[in-house]
Amino acid sequence: MYAFDYVRPASLADAVKALGASEENRPLAGGQTLIPTMKQRLAMPATLIDLAGIAELKGVRRDGNAIVIGAMTTHADVAGNADVKAAIPALAALAGGIGDPHVRNSGTIGGSVANNDPAADYPAAVLALNATIITTTREIPADSYFTGMFKTALQPGELIKAIRFPIGAKAAYSKFEQRASRYALVGVFVAHTGAGVRVAVTGSGAGGVFRSAPLEAALAKGFSVDALKGAVVPSTGLLSDIHGSAEYRASVIPVIAERAVAAAR
Amino acid sequence: MPKIAMTVNGKQVSADVPANTLLVEFLRKDLMLTGTHVGCDTSQCGACVVHVNGHAIKSCTTLAVQANGASVMTIEGLAPGADLHTVQAAFKEAHALQCGYCTPGMVMAVVDMLKNNPKPTETQIRHGLSGNICRCTGYHNIVKAVQIASGQAVTA
Numbered sequence: 203m204y205a206f207d208y209v210r211p212a213s214l215a216d217a218v219k220a221l222g223a224s225e226e227n228r229p230l231a232g233g234q235t236l237i238p239t240m241k242q243r244l245a246m247p248a249t250l251i252d253l254a255g256i257a258e259l260k261g262v263r264r265d266g267n268a269i270v271i272g273a274m275t276t277h278a279d280v281a282g283n284a285d286v287k288a289a290i291p292a293l294a295a296l297a298g299g300i301g302d303p304h305v306r307n308s309g310t311i312g313g314s315v316a317n318n319d320p321a322a323d324y325p326a327a328v329l330a331l332n333a334t335i336i337t338t339t340r341e342i343p344a345d346s347y348f349t350g351m352f353k354t355a356l357q358p359g360e361l362i363k364a365i366r367f368p369i370g371a372k373a374a375y376s377k378f379e380q381r382a383s384r385y386a387l388v389g390v391f392v393a394h395t396g397a398g399v400r401v402a403v404t405g406s407g408a409g410g411v412f413r414s415a416p417l418e419a420a421l422a423k424g425f426s427v428d429a430l431k432g433a434v435v436p437s438t439g440l441l442s443d444i445h446g447s448a449e450y451r452a453s454v455i456p457v458i459a460e461r462a463v464a465a466a467r
Numbered sequence: 468m469p470k471i472a473m474t475v476n477g478k479q480v481s482a483d484v485p486a487n488t489l490l491v492e493f494l495r496k497d498l499m500l501t502g503t504h505v506g507c508d509t510s511q512c513g514a515c516v517v518h519v520n521g522h523a524i525k526s527c528t529t530l531a532v533q534a535n536g537a538s539v540m541t542i543e544g545l546a547p548g549a550d551l552h553t554v555q556a557a558f559k560e561a562h563a564l565q566c567g568y569c570t571p572g573m574v575m576a577v578v579d580m581l582k583n584n585p586k587p588t589e590t591q592i593r594h595g596l597s598g599n600i601c602r603c604t605g606y607h608n609i610v611k612a613v614q615i616a617s618g619q620a621v622t623a
């Protein structure tokens with residue numbers, strides 16, 4: 203790999219300062235995306251600011267009617283956390299289905315949500331559950347956070363501190379995975395609350411994760427598998443790649459949505 | 468150059484290494500612990516799996532500096548001398564290796580799997596091995612080895 207510098211600050215304030223020192227600096231979380239990207243020189247940060255030394259970024263806490271997950275909490279820790287399993291089982295199950303066990307022991311929720319890979323799992327949960335991204339400068343609602351493929355509302359120098367997920371939705375995530383990478387070819391997260399139904403689709407959008415208006419409209423009439431019968435998802439705006447065409451994804455999305463609705467609890 | 472110190476297989480080690488040194492390079496080149504393999508160097512194959520603070524991770528996708536202060540266990544540290552760890556013995560018994568290239572990573576992955584789930588079902592075993600690729604065995608004998616190591620009936 204090319205030469206770079208590395209620091210591991212012990213406080214969030216020091217991390218923000220180190221990050222702000224140069225536009226070439228980048229935060230390092232689990233490294234499961236960033237290190238492979240650096241090996242290929244698709245990213246070439248001058249200094250990596252490792253967030254692993256900042257205690258306040260780690261762990262899960264219940265805060266009233268929400269679960270707050272620190273940015274540096276690993277996928278394995280979310281999957282195994284008793285509070286998450288009890289309050290939002292769909293979220294624990296999603297975390298337990300990311301990649302493989304070793305990726306889950308290193309990769310973090312903050313890294314995944316900051317990266318906004320169009321095939322990543324967490325963005326679907328964040329969007330469907332109407333979560334809030336808590337950063338070093340503000341709170342960003344899910345609906346205005348994901349701005350395109352690998353793009354987010356985060357500004358340079360802004361760090362994700364935690365993500366707050368409201369409790370109470372009847373929810374599930376179903377993923378049709380790409381067999382080699384285990385990323386989502388089509389992933390659908392459904393969430394049903396008193397305020398309505400939200401359906402987020404990952405792995406499929408040319409602009410990254412998105413809410414499906416036709417599926418939400420169908421489920422608003424009744425949150426059941428039957429309500430989805432005949433629902434049509436247009437192929438415009440969907441990804442076409444070696445794994446599947448936009449038309450293919452458009453026909454798979456309602457099927458995966460049915461599975462998610464059937465599993466919701 | 469960052470100065471790093473960590474415990475590797477119970478021994479304290481320290482060194483000055485460039486920040487771009489991968490943990491697997493540090494283990495293999497600086498410490499000469501060549502049991503840990505590099506199969507792909509792209510986070511796919513799991514040949515490089517070691518334990519950091521008790522968790523299985525891919526050492527080709529971890530910087531040596533990230534493990535500063537940590538406790539690392541490699542395949543060499545599983546059992547003393549000529550002794551075999553239960554999982555190593557089960558791999559031998561079930562003929563769970565052919566060329567052996569994937570084996571150190573497989574064994575480290577299985578040790579972590581059984582720590583988290585001492586009696587995995589066959590499906591759980593296959594899911595648990597999803598981060599480890601073997602191009603020789605077809606996996607059946609590896610699944611058998613995990614069943615033997617966990618004291619369960621062989622179904623694979």
Ligand SMILES: Cc1cc2nc3c(=O)[nH]c(=O)nc-3n(C[C@H](O)[C@H](O)[C@H](O)COP(=O)(O)OP(=O)(O)OC[C@H]3O[C@@H](n4cnc5c(N)ncnc54)[C@H](O)[C@@H]3O)c2cc1C
Pocket residue numbers: 228229230231232233234235236237253273274299300301302305308309310311312313314316317319321322323324356360361362363383384385386510511
């Ligand atoms: C083999 C393999 C399979 C995988 N399969 C899946 C899968 O099935 N589903 C899936 O969703 N993902 C998958 N991933 C990706 C994995 O979940 C990564 O862990 C995740 O995308 C990035 O998290 P990280 O903690 O490793 O972040 P890093 O790689 O360290 O960082 C990723 C990016 O986020 C930035 N960043 C990190 N933390 C913060 C923060 N707190 N604030 C602001 N910016 C930050 C970094 O600067 C970097 O740009 C897979 C990865 C691998 C290697």
Ligand code: FES
Pocket residue numbers: 504505506507508509510511512513514515516525526527528
């Ligand atoms: S060498 Fe690390 S995953 Fe293949």
Ligand code: FES
Pocket residue numbers: 563564565566567568569570600601602603604
């Ligand atoms: S035994 Fe040859 S790769 Fe697994």
